[in-house]
Amino acid sequence: MTAQIIDGKAFAETVREKVAAHVARLKEVHNITPGLAVVLVGEDPASQVYVRNKGKQTVECGMNSYEHKLSADTSEADLLALIEQLNADPAVHGILVQLPLPDHLDSDLVINSIDPAKDVDGFHISNVGLLGTGQKSMVPCTPLGCLMMLRDQLGSLSGLNAVVVGRSNIVGKPMAQLLLRDSCTVTIAHSRTKDIEEVCRRADILVAAVGRPEMIKGSWVKPGATVIDVGINRVEAPEKGLREDGTVKTKLVGDVEFDSAAAVAGAITPVPGGVGPMTIACLLANTVTAACRAHDLPEPDGLTA
Numbered sequence: 001m002t003a004q005i006i007d008g009k010a011f012a013e014t015v016r017e018k019v020a021a022h023v024a025r026l027k028e029v030h031n032i033t034p035g036l037a038v039v040l041v042g043e044d045p046a047s048q049v050y051v052r053n054k055g056k057q058t059v060e061c062g063m064n065s066y067e068h069k070l071s072a073d074t075s076e077a078d079l080l081a082l083i084e085q086l087n088a089d090p091a092v093h094g095i096l097v098q099l100p101l102p103d104h105l106d107s108d109l110v111i112n113s114i115d116p117a118k119d120v121d122g123f124h125i126s127n128v129g130l131l132g133t134g135q136k137s138m139v140p141c142t143p144l145g146c147l148m149m150l151r152d153q154l155g156s157l158s159g160l161n162a163v164v165v166g167r168s169n170i171v172g173k174p175m176a177q178l179l180l181r182d183s184c185t186v187t188i189a190h191s192r193t194k195d196i197e198e199v200c201r202r203a204d205i206l207v208a209a210v211g212r213p214e215m216i217k218g219s220w221v222k223p224g225a226t227v228i229d230v231g232i233n234r235v236e237a238p239e240k241g242l243r244e245d246g247t248v249k250t251k252l253v254g255d256v257e258f259d260s261a262a263a264v265a266g267a268i269t270p271v272p273g274g275v276g277p278m279t280i281a282c283l284l285a286n287t288v289t290a291a292c293r294a295h296d297l298p299e300p301d302g303l304t305a
Ligand SMILES: Nc1nc2c(c(=O)[nH]1)N[C@@H](CN(C=O)c1ccc(C(=O)N[C@@H](CCC(=O)O)C(=O)O)cc1)CN2
Pocket: 050, 096, 097, 098, 099, 100, 121, 141, 142, 232, 252, 271, 272, 273, 274, 275, 276, 277, 278, 279, 280
């Protein structure tokens, strides 16, 4: 294995330390405590874990955490009423609705009902438009985390060929916008892309965000490339044996076949322990940024795009 492993867990820790330091200053100098409201609808087990971790890390950084757990059959009207209440609450600087939402709720409608200034996920249509036109916006957490790791690894990204595999609104598209803003030559590849392996092999920066376990093989990676794996896929791992109930144990893998890619790449993020921890760290960073903007105060250095 030749690639340097980019330690997202350690990097996220440094981001959280910066957040905590800025929160302490906001409290001491301005008597402001940033507040993050997280809304969870339903009982999806993975979402419950993410929401618990968000609340815990928010408090650990010195901010206020407001958790709203709603039953899976919550009506759209009730959810929109809660968001309206949070929009109006001056103690709440950031609002996040955990995705995915149950099928009967219209995610676009719900996200677009959040005050764009409090939209710490950066998913509101106004923030999408601002990012796309190079204006100040809230930046989606996962792509922001990827960008921070890339800048830390490579310094200037200017002129590099970047290929983003995946065109989701949450990761692929905003990731491409951020790379373009850093003057990369950007290609978005997806399920219909012709010669996708060849397209990927041209990438100095390869970001995998397709949600297909180990789709991208080492033979798709340009020697020395920086590979960012956004995928979090739970797959059966017969090599780990059986659980007590007789079912096969599972493990997490990314969208990149790690061993073969690490043999070729210059640097690569692992799964777990790569992009995932940066997602929550960047959410905390966005919350401090939102609080600073709400009070017309200078934003923290190095925590925005
Ligand atoms: N409103 C949002 N919903 C969702 C987002 C989001 O950014 N905003 N992203 C994902 C889930 N997510 C945060 O919400 C998230 C995913 C993964 C991790 C993480 O730390 N993963 C670990 C592995 C965890 C495990 O063992 O399962 C890792 O990769 O090391 C954090 C946050 C969808 N919904």
